[in-house]
Amino acid sequence: MSNRTGLVTSADMQREVEQLLYHQAEVLDERRWEEWLNLFTEDGVYWMPASADQQTGEGQPNIFYEDHYLMDMRIRRVEHPYAHSQAAGHRTSHVVSNVMIKNEDQASHELVVTSRFHMVEYRLDDLRHFGGKYTHTLIKLDDTYKIKLQRVDLTNVEGPFDFVMQVWL
Amino acid sequence: MPLDNYNNLGSLVEPERVHKACYADEQIFEKELENIFYKSWIYIGHESQVPNPGDYWTTWVGRERMIICRDEDGKVHVLYNRCPHRGTLICNNLHGNAPKAFRCPYHAWQFNMDGSLRNVPMKQGYEGIVDLTDPQLQMKRAERQETYRGFVFASLSSEGPSLDEWLGKGARAAFDDICNRSPEGECEIVMNCFRIIQHSNWKIFLENQLDAVHPSITHHSTGDAAAQEQKIYKQKTGEDPPMGYQFLADFTLPYEKWDSLDTIGHPYGHTVLAGYMGLRPKDPITVSHEEALTKAYGAERMNAILSTNVHHVLVYPCLSVQPPLQQLRAVRPLAANKTLTEIWHFRLKGAPEGIYERSLAYYYHVNSPSTMVNADDLNNFRACQDGLSLDGGGDWVSFHRNYGQDPVENGITTSVTGMSEQPMRNMFSSWKEYMSV
Incomplete structure (x- = not known):
């Protein structure tokens, strides 16, 4: 069960989780794709639902719903020399904040962490803004937290969208 | 050419080329609303x-x-x-x-x-x-x-042809093909609308839908990435990758394949591109679909339904339908250089779940706001519109490919090659009729 307020955990745990989220934002902004993929468990999923009240990504429309293979394909595409819509220069800057550890499973030690993000994207002499909520399900493997599921609830989930989102937010 | 006389719109459209003002000029856009969008269905x-x-x-x-x-x-x-x-x-x-x-x-x-x-x-x-x-x-x-068949149209003009007459055989086929694939003869919308703004004229999107030359070029990066990932998936898991990868890999089919497709031009500008995706393999999903349809309609009718091989039907000027993948994109022109698309997909009532999953995979990969396919189309549309809005550098848009070679019979135009620019010529011929009234 998630709590309405964050859990009062050790300062170390809070700091470790925050550092992971900041690190994820940095590798995304710096397009360090292999590091991005390695932040996820082998069966990890990046999920952006198509509506705010969606309970699962299976069997229904989503904006993003990607496992390791689909994420790897997306990397191959954006790095392809003929991905001409990427060629115009594409930069992003993420800020992640309001990090709260909502739940720690006593048996598995899985954490549910919520945070808020704001991203600006530069492309074709123009800036776009995105904002929303991250919900990370984290699991500790070899003493490091990995992402089992990252749910991204976009504030403007209904669109309309100018162009599309070519990489994850 | 000076554009001082908008009453002479006919001079903007020649059989094999059109003036850039048709895409970029706000006054012409106003007249398009009045003559096309407020008159047709x-x-x-x-x-x-x-x-x-x-x-x-x-x-x-x-x-x-x-x-x-x-x-x-x-x-x-x-x-x-x-x-x-x-x-x-x-x-x-x-x-x-x-x-x-x-x-x-x-x-x-x-x-x-x-x-x-x-x-x-x-x-x-x-x-x-x-x-x-x-x-x-x-x-x-x-x-x-x-x-x-459940698809609701409106006309803001009290006069004009009935919907049935206006759709004609060519455009009715879009809705017949979706519905007939259901053992109950009906489809049902999935309550999700993806809305994407195109920074371009509405006609550029319609033309692109029937442009069989662009996929291997525009979508080269995505086709390559998907083909590479299919191999990796198979290597690592020993299993066949999900069908979504093939939908994307198909975009880099060789030119000969695109060349062999048929494009068909119908009255009122409705245009059809014959299918290329081979959606009738002998996999368990297709087989169970065949069984459900045979039970409902008999083997002969089932065969006729599933052999219908249509990729896109353009219902001019407002709709692009992909019947075998159960999706459509409605075109809402907001300005000469701004178009909203509303993108929907459908379930076939009584069909196996796998058939829906196939539609959903296409909806995700090609039509979602994270699509790696339309990402490059949208960039082309924007670049096209920006180029067409320039004052200098030339006035005309070329539709010369295979011009003069389109066979016409009983008002239906076919093409000698799938890569012919016949669909664009067909659409503009109807545009000229609408606009000349």
């Missing part, structure tokens, strides 16, 4: 989009904002989204349910789902002045409304 929505009384969705016909809704007797209506009192937009959400009545947020005038006035607060102020049953105090209905 425009797709509004599907009946299953508003399953319950009071359900509504809002959409556009040109710049007009419209509502599709269902009344308490189950009847579907198309209304202008405007309060007759002070002109306020009545439905300000994309969709919702108005229990019992629409209620104007400004002065609480209430309307039944057929647009008739239900109640006005403090009626005494109107006594002896105006009759509250007067049509001018109702929400206006679309001038005409007709439905074909």
Whole structure:
């Protein structure tokens, strides 16, 4: 069960989780794709639902719903020399904040962490803004937290969208 | 060429080339709304989009904002989204349910789902002045409304051909092909609309849908990435990758394959691209679909239905339908350089779940706001529009490919090659007819 307020955990745990989220934002902004993929468990999923009240990504429309293979394909595409819509220069800057550890499973030690993000994207002499909520399900493997599921609830989930989102937010 | 005389629109369209003003000029766009979008039939929505009384969705016909809704007797209506009192937009959400009545947020005038006035607060102020049953105090209905197999169209002109005549055999095939693939003969909308803004003229999108030269070039990166990932998937898991990868890998088919496709031009600008995706393999999903259809219709009819091989049907000027993948994109022109697409997909009633999953995979990879396919199309559309808006550098757009080689029979134009620019010529020939009135 998630709590309405964050859990009062050790300062170390809070700091470790925050550092992971900041690190994820940095590798995304710096397009360090292999590091991005390695932040996820082998069966990890990046999920952006198509509506705010969606309970699962299976069997229904989503904006993003990607496992390791689909994420790897997306990397191959954006790095392809003929991905001409990427060629115009594409930069992003993420800020992640309001990090709260909502739940720690006593048996598995899985954490549910919520945070808020704001991203600006530069492309074709123009800036776009995105904002929303991250919900990370984290699991500790070899003493490091990995992402089992990252749910991204976009504030403007209904669109309309100018162009599309070519990489994850 | 000086464009000082917009009454002579015919001079902008030659058989094999058109003037850039057709895409970039705001005055011409205004005339397109008046002559095309406010005269022809425009797709509004599907009946299953508003399953319950009071359900509504809002959409556009040109710049007009419209509502599709269902009344308490189950009847579907198309209304202008405007309060007759002070002109306020009545439905300000994309969709919702108005229990019992629409209620104007400004002065609480209430309307039944057929647009008739239900109640006005403090009626005494109107006594002896105006009759509250007067049509001018109702929400206006679309001038005409007709439905074909659950797909609702409206026309804002009280005159013109019936929907059936206007769709003709060519465009009716789009809806027949979707519905016939259901063992119950019906499809049902999935309640999710992806909305994407294109920074380009509405015609550029329609032309691109029937442009079989561009996929291998525009989508080269995505096709390559998908083909590479298919191999990796197979290597690592020992299993066949999900079908979504093949949908993307198909974009880099060799030119010979695109060349062998048929494009067919019908009256009113409706245009068809024959299929290429081989959606009838002998996998368990297709086999169970065949069984369900055979049970419903018999083997011969099942075969006829599943052999129908259509990739896109363009219902000019408002719709691109992909029947075997159960999806459509409605085209809403907002300005000469701005177009909204509303993107939907459907379930086939009574068909196996795997058939829906196939449709969903295509909806995700090609049509979602994270698509790696339309990402590059949208960039081309924007670049096209920007180039066409330049004053210098040339005035014309070329549709010369295979010009003069299009066989015509009984008003139906075919192409000698799938890569012919016949579809663009066919659409512009109808454009010229609409605009010359």
